[in-house]
Amino acid sequence: MGTNLVFAVVITEMLVDCMSLLMTFPGYIFIIVVNILDWRRNKRLNISDQLISGLGLLTLLHKIAQVTFRYDVLLGGLHVHTSFTWFCIRLTFNSLNFCILLLSTLLAIHFCLKIVNINQNFYIYIQRMFPKMFPWILLPSVLVSLLISVPAAQSTSQLNSISFGLFNTSSFSMDIFISVPLYYTFYAFCFAIFFILLLTTIVSLSRHIHRLRNNSGNLGSETVQAHVGAVKTLLCLFFLNLLQFCLPIFIIFEKTEHWIIYVYILLLIIWHILDLPILFRGSRKLQKKLDEMWLYFTRLFS
Structure with a gap:
């Protein structure tokens, strides 16, 4: 990828990240x-409130780390980073992405246990014991x-160091062919669990509706609406984590095709x-608090 194109992409990313951080920072602080x-x-x-707070905090840290890196x-440019600096950068983003997916998966488990009812002793035991x-x-x-x-x-920091001449290729370890696939294998495993739980919850809720x-039941009851809202939240979180999974792939492989760069920037904006x-x-409490604040400021300035 040419130097001018690299910095054009970095500047675009910087603008998107800064605008997003400025616009969403009050919202994340509000959640916490x-x-x-x-x-x-x-x-x-x-x-659910613990997990949503954790997701809010991790996503905020992710945005701050992105802006700082850009x-x-x-x-200073990409070439000034040492191998240790690249390691810290990769560790920050890898761990934040993985933790966000883990908390999303735990939220899927929590919602699944609340919505899906299975008349099986072990499942009932998990339903009762999961909060503890x-x-x-x-x-x-x-x-x-x-x-x-x-x-x-x-391993990925070694790749970056090699790209900018900071690492000797003769000492390059074969560990990269193990550690990186291992990371994405665990990542894919969490995705699989998330997908199975999401599918199970959707099927169970569809049958209930x-x-x-x-039976001419009340589809507008508070419980049904809460369950539908939970499923919609899980669907959105699944696709959000899928975007988060795809974005580093574009960075790691550094494709030169312009259309891939445009797709990457579009996905970044959507994220x-x-x-x-x-x-x-995902939280009715947050929605109610937000509605209360909206009504308060509406009356204040009306």
Whole structure:
């Protein structure tokens, strides 16, 4: 990829990232503050709110890291980064992407256990015990994501160092052919679990709605609407994580075709547009708080 084209893409990415960060920063802070205040008031926070807060915090950190990296590239160029710097950059983005997918998968598990009813003893046991097991699932999962991200970050940083003459190709390890596929294998495994849970939840909810229609049930009940909203949130999160998975692929392989670059920038813009509304849609509490604030400011300035 030519130098001028590289910096044109970096400048475009920088503008998109900066605008997105400025526009969405208050929203992410709103999510975190509302849930912190709720936790202080009630001394507890339900699982979905914990996961949505975590997703909001991780996505905000991801955006800040993106803006910082683009700004650094514009100031000094790509060639000034040492091998260790590239390692830190790759580790940051790999671990953040993986943690976002893990929290999304845990949210899918939580919604699936709430919506899908299976008359099987082991499944009923998991339904009852999941809230208690959640902290013991979350912390090891985050730790595993970091451990998997380290070798992949080291290998991809070696690739960047070779590209800019910072690494001796004669000492280039074959570990890259193991660590990077291993990272994406675990990534794909989480995707598979997410997809299976999403499909199971959609099928179960569709059958439930079909039974309600046949029995003249209330489709507008609060429970049904909450379940439909949960499924829509999972669908959006799945495609959002798919975009997050695709974006690094464009960067790693550095294709020279202009249309691929345009597709990459388009996907980047779509990712920035979708991320915040999806998190608000996943929590009725956040929607109510947002409606209350909207009504307050509407009355204040009317």
